[in-house]
Amino acid sequence: xxxxTFTAAVLLAAATLTLSACGSGDDGKSPVTVVSGGxxxxxxxxxxxxxxxxxxxVLTDTHGKxxxxxxxxxxxxxxxxxxxxxxxxxxxxxxxxxAVAKKALPKAEQDDLRVVFVTTDPGRDTPAELGKWLxxxxxxxxxxxxxxxxxxxxxxxxxxxxxxxxxxxxxxxVSVHGTQVVAFSPKTDAGYVLxxxxxxxxxxxxxxxxxxxxANP
Numbered sequence: 434x435x436x437x438t439f440t441a442a443v444l445l446a447a448a449t450l451t452l453s454a455c456g457s458g459d460d461g462k463s464p465v466t467v468v469s470g471g472x473x474x475x476x477x478x479x480x481x482x483x484x485x486x487x488x489x490x491v492l493t494d495t496h497g498k499x500x501x502x503x504x505x506x507x508x509x510x511x512x513x514x515x516x517x518x519x520x521x522x523x524x525x526x527x528x529x530x531x532a533v534a535k536k537a538l539p540k541a542e543q544d545d546l547r548v549v550f551v552t553t554d555p556g557r558d559t560p561a562e563l564g565k566w567l568x569x570x571x572x573x574x575x576x577x578x579x580x581x582x583x584x585x586x587x588x589x590x591x592x593x594x595x596x597x598x599x600x601x602x603x604x605x606x607v608s609v610h611g612t613q614v615v616a617f618s619p620k621t622d623a624g625y626v627l628x629x630x631x632x633x634x635x636x637x638x639x640x641x642x643x644x645x646x647x648a649n650p
Contacts, residue, residue, distance in 0.1 A: 477632040478640060478650045484623035485615065487511075488587035492551065492579035495564030500577055502549065502587075503622070510645040511547040511617040513624070515588045515595055517554035517608040518566040523630050525570070527614060532571040534637030542645045545619075549575045551584055553595045554608040591615050591624055618647035626650060 487503050494500040502513075512531060516524035528550060535543055550567060552558035555578045558566075563576030581597060588595040593611035601607050616626040626644065628636070640650035 477628055477636050479627040479629075480649055481625050481627070484618070484621065484625035485591040487617055487622050487624060488513075488590050490551070490577070490579075490583060490587040492577040492583065493560055495560045495567065495576045497560045500575070502577070505575075506547045506549065506617070507622055508619055509545055509547045510619045510647065511549060511622075512644075513549050513551065513591070513615045513617065514613075515551045515553050515584070515593055515610050516612070517552050517598075517610075518558050518562055519554065519606070520608065523612050527612065527630060527632075528567075528570045528574065530632065530634045531614070531637055532574070533634045534641050535571065537638050538641055538645065542642075543573070546641070546645055547575060548573070549577060551577045551587070553584065553588070553610040554598045554606075555579060555581050555584065556598060557606070592627075616644050619645070620647035 487506070490502040492500055492502070514524075514527060516527070518524070528548075531548055535546060535548070538546065548571065550563070552563060558576075558578050560576070560578060563578055567574045567576045585595045588611070593613055593615070595611065596609040598606055598608045612630040614628040614632065615624040616628070617624045626640075626649070643650050
């Protein structure tokens with residue numbers, strides 16, 4: 434199995450160093466979940482021995498309605514990702530990989546799974562913009578936008594760093610953010626597995642049948 438185990442405290446400490454500016458010309462540097470130089474470095478599934486609490490985020494969904502993350506996803510297997518729609522590479526690839534893998538699940542498990550995409554660029558990602566973008570990937574995916582400070586705090590609570598949108602040296606707006614996917618168990622509602630940007634369709638296809646049941650990948 435491609436997995437490793439770390440404490441939430443270690444990952445929180447590492448989060449300040451594991452950022453990615455999607456499409457910002459960083460020459461493919463690997464920015465995520467590099468918390469060990471040992472033989473397990475590079476493994477995609479990070480199983481936490483001290484799971485994260487689900488962020489207490491209350492934001493706006495793609496229909497313009499209030500969405501309470503904890504309430505709406507309680508008791509459901511949930512994958513949480515922080516990114517933005519103008520990202521040209523990592524964000525769409527990650528969401529597409531999950532969407533393809535999700536289709537391999539039985540219909541009932543597909544309907545039970547919650548995939549939540551929280552924007553790190555709320556200034557540009559309006560509910561309508563999020564809805565349009567996610568519809569092209571998977572109409573069941575949930576998109577959330579709202580106050581940046583709330584989003585940033587929610588991301589940090591699960592060990593993911595998010596910085597305000599800025600302009601790069603070419604004047605292009607970029608959102609710098611951690612690129613981990615956090616999997617929450619339907620049994621405990623705790624975030625107990627992390628996936629880095631190197632996770633493939635095959636990785637998610639293999640692991641989702643276990644994650645929807647709250648089992649370790």
